[in-house]
Amino acid sequence: MSMSLPTSKASAMNSCYNPQASSSLHTCKNLMFRKEIDKKNCYSRKLKYRTVCLIPPPEDDDQPDNELLQSGKDIIYRVRIYRPFPYTHSKHTVRHSLLMSEIVVLGQQPLWVLRDHIYCLNDISTGIDVSENPDVVPSTSPKELFPSSFMFINNVFYVDERKGCSDITLELRGWAAARNMGTFPVHSMDVKLEDVKIRLGHPDVYVHLGDCEHPFTFSEARLAHPRDPLRRVFPFVSQVGLSQVNYCSICSEHSTKWVVKRCDMVPFDPTHFCDTCFRLYLYKDGKKVCPFKAYAYKGNEMSVLKPRQ
Structure with missing residues (x-):
């Protein structure tokens, strides 16, 4: 059976299929009607997974150290990681979760392996004002300064206990106990994934950097079959949500390199600048022309580059 995958450039409908042979069916009538009115490909633009980029699995590594x-027998999991979004009790949030990446991991691997393959913009962004000297951007990332994290899976806390990390669930568990919400078990991320009790499709949460929360779900758990990569190339990223x-808000041609706040010379707050407009518009002879704060922006690097394997 021939198939045509939905893309943003071509319609998702199969042009080889002629619904006139079964024009009495309701679905065929809708298909013919959509072919007549959908001249601008509006249907494919509304598809749920239109902005998801599929990444082929890595090739088998023939090194003798890698076990087959x-x-x-071996269990393979698929984990879907979603982007964090702000939430406040005073204002109801109606935005649905956006897919960030899908990770394929083995059941024999520890839980911290999954944690190390979750890539977030907040891990590399620096919230330090560098407007006085934009050529000196801090090289230390927030992930290196605040490595502590935990996962809350099926009402159990899994804390990263590696070197430099601390248990950031103490305050949260104390808050829950003070409100008679019960006590929650605490385990280390050294536990193997196959020993973790999960619920397929149930939303769990990954927390890092103190308050950056990523919802995630286990979408699949199955035994390995011969069509899988037989060498241990796991974990790897199989899907990436396109950002x-x-x-730049000034030239609208180059990508954003700087985010400027509290500047009276621009109509927006914050304002996105490319490197050229940033230096020509806000600096003269290397000095600021007005008070403002500037932060390095690395979001476009995350949207263009694929996650590291």
């Missing part, structure tokens, strides 16, 4: 998977590139 055992078909029908829209932010362009």
Whole structure:
């Protein structure tokens, strides 16, 4: 059976299919009607997974140190990680979760392996004002300064206990106990994924940097079969949610490199600048022309580059 995958450039409908042979069916009538009115490909633009980029699995590594998977014995998990979004009790949030990436991981691997393959913009962004000297951007990332994190899976806390990390669930568990919400078990992320009790499709949460929360779900848990990569190339990223590139607010041609706040010379707060407009518009002879704050922006790097394997 021939198939046509939905894309943003071509319609999702199969042009080889002629519904006139079964024109009495309601679905065929709708298909013919959509072909007549959908001249601008509006249907494919509304597809749920239109902005998801599929990444093929890595090739098998033939190094002798890599052990072969055992078909029908080893367990493979698919985990869908979603982007964090702000939430306040005073204002109801209606935005649905947006897919950030999908990770394929083995059941014999520890939980911190999954944690290390979750890439977030907040891990590399620096909230430090560098307007006085934009050539000196801090090289230390927030992930290096605040490595502590935990996962809350099926009412159980899994804390990263590696070197430099601390248990950031103490205050949260104390808050829950003070309100008679019960006590929650605490385990280390050294536990193997196959020993973690999960619920497929149930929303869990990954927390890092103190208050950056990522919802995630286990979408699949199955035994390995011969069509899987037999060498231990796991974990790897199988899907990435495509992000829209932010362009400069001044020239609208180059991608954003700087975010400027509290500046009286621009009509927006904050304002996105490319590197050229930033230096020509806000600096003269290397000095600021007015008071403002500037922050390095690395969001376009996350949207263009694929996650590291």
